[in-house]
Amino acid sequence: MSKPATLLELSCVGKQFGGLSALKDVSLHIKRGEIYGLIGPNGAGKTTLFNIITGLYQLSSGEFNFNGDSYQTTKSHLLAQAGIARTFQNIRLFSHLTALENVMIGRHAKTHAGVFGALLRNKTTRSEELDSTNRARDLLRYVGISKPSQTLAKNLSYGEQRRLEIARALATEPLLLALDEPAAGMNATETESLKALLQNIRATGITVMLIEHDVKLIMGLCDRVAVLDYGKKIAEGVPDEVRQNPAVIAAYLGAEDE
């Protein structure tokens, strides 16, 4: 392994929206191959951190390194091409396209056909297209979507839409899969199968990072967990350690002396 063991590293990252600072001096690192959880009460800055990692927001201060490269100011599509794929808290599928097309769009950065390729539809383009279609079908099966691949994304069930988002993200062949509340709104059975899916994904060598409210899922799945509160990291460590941390208990339940 010539690449560093740390896949993603944030040091002293801050983010201001006008006068409001959503994140203050947050430092964390994610190792290759682990499942990393990010928890915290509502408004703690989890999604802000997520949006910085995926290039939706630019950080106001601090440093952001991914896979050995620094990303101070960047764009979403560049980070996606570098290997960070994400899902969204409120599902953002291409809802009027088919499930298959959704996943094929995830292949965009890994394919190359341009206008001339499209017009001439030469051998390279055709084999690329065939490969995209096959991979997309495989991914749909992999995440467990049984409906026909020609079903419109908006007509899939809620749980399947969540899975389709994961399939679409996997199509970009990411190094880091970042999931924003993947279990939100799922019932116990669905959450259980999501857990199995994420473990499978990790087993293929993809690093997973997730924000989640379902503490049981986080504790049962993650190798390490960080806790954010009011834009600051108040704890980090293996789940059992974090669970015992007084600061975490205080943040979730309120401190005794307050």
Place this chain on the structure above:
Amino acid sequence: MKKNLPLCSPISPRAREIICIILFVAVLPFLTDALLGRGWVRIVDFAMLYIMLALGLNIVVGYAGLLDLGYIAFYAVGAYCYALTSSPHLALAYPLLFPDGLHLSFLIVLPLAALLAGGFGILLGAPTLRLRGDYLAIVTLGFGEIVRIFMNNLNAPVNLTNGPQGISMIDPVRIAGVSLNTTQQVFGFSLPSVHLYFYLFAGFTAVVVFVSHRLEKSRIGRAWMAIREDEVAASAMGINTRNLKLLAFAMGAMFGGVSGTLFAGFQGFVSPESFSLMESIMVLCMVVLGGMGNIYGVILGGMTLALLPEVLRHSIVPLQQAMFGRTLIDPESLRMLLFGTALIGVMLFRPAGLWPSRVRRRELATDEAEQ
């Protein structure tokens, strides 16, 4: 296996389809001429220019989801490009440089005009990258008007466009020494000018359809649709939304430019009047009414909206004569009334367009099932 198929059966169903279409197109001008008169062939010619425009706009609006209300500007760029380079007009402005004006060949001007219009597409696209929906519509509307007003006023200090009088005496389209404004004899058939232009336009329409079709079912087309559906999610998938939006603007504009060039050669005269906001809206109506995102729908929409006003024009007076014995209402005002009513009717009863794209159709079907 698939490759061997054409060898097994001499004519595949697809080839048969294409042959049928070619035969139909070949006899269409003669049929129209015989049944309705030569004036109608000319009307059909214009309808095909509109179809090309609508297909170009379909790339921008239907695929990439960028609402463009100034699309006719690219048509104007193409038309003026040909008008300037293939007419005696430049002799007026620069008698020393061009004593007879410039008379470039159509085949040289056409790619130039397409590229120039594409450049204008990028010019419009670049400052509007962050805009969407209604905001984008307003900026593009402004762009369309700016281009028209430029054409209207660029007769001083340097007379480039001859202002509101327009440029006349534009050379007819001439390909391989055959001038399309004269009657030609081919295999014993006498082909008048409008028929020749019909075949020319049909050829170009076929190319435009082919290009649209190939783009739609490609990586580029999917990326455009992803941007249309959700731009943030699209860029999170690694799609460079800036470049792809510019590409959509440029491709759409090129189709407009080609259509404009053909228009200038066919009409022999261009003036800013032909490129008003109303024309932009008309082309947008063709796209929306026909079925946004579906090539065949857009063709149908273009054909319907280009022909309907003419049909109404020719049928209103005889209809009133037959019903009341005299003409009660001025045909011109009644025509627009009926036209507007038809538009409203289509949008009420076929909200996804006359011939919606497969996705839109399915979507509406499931919406109804859910209700």
